[in-house]
Amino acid sequence: MIRAFRIQESGVRGSLLAANDSGTGSNTALLRNLARGFSLLLVGAVLAPLIENWRKQPHDNFPLSYYPMFSARRSKRINVYYLVGIDADGKQVRLPYTLAGSGGFNQVRRQINRIARSGSGEVLCEQVARRLAKRSKQPFGRLNEVQLVVGTFRLNDYFAGEKAPAREKILARSTLAEVLV
Secondary structure (H helix, E strand, O other), rough: HHHHHHHHHHHHHHHHHHHHHOOOOOHHHHHHHHHHHHHHHHHHHHHHHHHHHHHHOOOOOOEEEEOHHOOOOOOEEEEEEEEEEEEEOOEEOOOOOOHOOOOOOOHHHHHHHHHHHHHHHHHHHHHHHHEEEEEOOOHHHHHEEEEEEEEEEEEHHOOOOOOOEEEEEEEEEEEEHHHHH
């Protein structure tokens, strides 16, 4: 059986070599030229969206994208809504998003943004204060107040290491004593 396989294999190999020598060089050249043409077409398709970067009204066309999320101009400042806890000494503690709602970070962040813009921040602060009142662990055990704050951050400063906001404005607040009553 092994001997028969070897004979068959040598026969296939021999026929392949014979086919290669029988004037198929023009077929090989044709295949190479087709491969080159396809490669150039593919490279052109990938590079074509770069033209959109110089147009006044660029058009993003997935999957051939010019990646506007990376190339778009951004503001130098950004407003961020977040929750802050105030302890007995008046120190601020940034509260995790998990206290504000269930779901992933972006989902809860959008909920906080919507609540802050609608003006019902007191309700959110009360809900978070109730959740905090049930906890006695540090760093949340000593908190007296929950605040919904909008902070204005300078992006260049923030990414250079200055994590403190340039400006803060308190939108709503609730004390833990109020929710325990």
